[in-house]
Amino acid sequence: xxxxxxxxxxxxxxxxxxHVVYPLTSLEDVDSRYEYDWAVLRVALQKTEPRxxxxxxxxxxxxxxxxxxxxxxxMPGGRINIFARATSPQLEQQYVPVRLPIxxxxxxxxxxxxxxxxxxxxxxxxxxxxxxxxxxxxxKDWIDVPILSKAGFPVVEGTSYPGLFxxxxxxxxxxxxxxxxxxxxxxxxxxxxYPQMTIEPTLLLQYPLPLYFFTRRDAEGKLLAQRITEGMExxxxxxSLNTLFQQYKGESIRAGGLQNRRVLQLHNPHLxxxxxxxxxxxxFNPLTGK
Numbered sequence: 649x650x651x652x653x654x655x656x657x658x659x660x661x662x663x664x665x666x667h668v669v670y671p672l673t674s675l676e677d678v679d680s681r682y683e684y685d686w687a688v689l690r691v692a693l694q695k696t697e698p699r700x701x702x703x704x705x706x707x708x709x710x711x712x713x714x715x716x717x718x719x720x721x722x723m724p725g726g727r728i729n730i731f732a733r734a735t736s737p738q739l740e741q742q743y744v745p746v747r748l749p750i751x752x753x754x755x756x757x758x759x760x761x762x763x764x765x766x767x768x769x770x771x772x773x774x775x776x777x778x779x780x781x782x783x784x785x786x787x788k789d790w791i792d793v794p795i796l797s798k799a800g801f802p803v804v805e806g807t808s809y810p811g812l813f814x815x816x817x818x819x820x821x822x823x824x825x826x827x828x829x830x831x832x833x834x835x836x837x838x839x840x841x842y843p844q845m846t847i848e849p850t851l852l853l854q855y856p857l858p859l860y861f862f863t864r865r866d867a868e869g870k871l872l873a874q875r876i877t878e879g880m881e882x883x884x885x886x887x888s889l890n891t892l893f894q895q896y897k898g899e900s901i902r903a904g905g906l907q908n909r910r911v912l913q914l915h916n917p918h919l920x921x922x923x924x925x926x927x928x929x930x931x932f933n934p935l936t937g938k
Contacts, residue, residue: 665703671720685751715789718731726864730861740922750859752931757828757853759847761834764845767846785825786804786825791918792857813834833900861876
């Protein structure tokens with residue numbers, strides 16, 4: 649850490665390699681949820697090599713639940729030293745947040761995976777009150793749970809990500825609320841296993857939901873967060889973040905047909921005052937698709 653401090657003071661870094669380990673969240677062959685996030689992380693680290701030195705980015709070899717991921721990042725010497733997650737005040741207190749939305753806030757635009765037989769029920773939804781009559785599925789301890797619960801939705805929680813698709817098929821809840829690109833990818837990846845599942849075509853639920861990188865709240869974690877912040881700011885300025893965003897998310901956004909959907913908006917009462925809502929260049933614009 650002394651070397652890191654000296655290299656920062658000099659403005660040029662020749663320190664040892666920075667090792668960055670992100671979590672393995674599932675042993676399933678089909679789980680592409682975080683591919684974009686780690687692509688952004690890699691480019692941010694690459695852009696900061698002249699200042700901070702070389703890096704090694706790899707995935708943990710131990711599969712972890714979301715709860716275990718959070719515990720590992722609290723432990724000195726844990727198996728990981730970064731994760732990406734929708735923010736909450738608790739997360740921002742426990743870890744060091746990089747307050748730049750990785751996916752430009754796209755995660756807060758929600759489409760629904762439903763059973764095909766229920767299409768008429770959802771076509772009749774006109775208001776939030778109509779939607780509140782239906783049960784929504786979410787993962788245990790996901791930040792969406794308190795947002796939806798506080799808004800009056802009956803929320804059914806599942807303990808594992810893969811299990812949520814089985815719960816939907818079994819009628820344990822009526823819709824699985826997912827980000828635009830999540831819904832598109834998951835439908836393609838899992839429609840063979842769950843042929844009765846489809847994407848609801850008429851509704852879009854929206855609430856502000858920044859997805860941040862989080863690091864350990866120690867000297868190493870703070871330095872890593874500083875490096876990622878600088879790298880992402882460079883990506884925002886030179887357009888490379890938007891290029892990656894379109895590469896990974898653009899097709900799903902276009903396929904989502906946002907202009908044909910009824911938008912139902914919710915308030916997110918769990919945003920901290922530091923959330924950079926005033927920086928319009930950081931956020932997805934559904935009117936332009938960028």
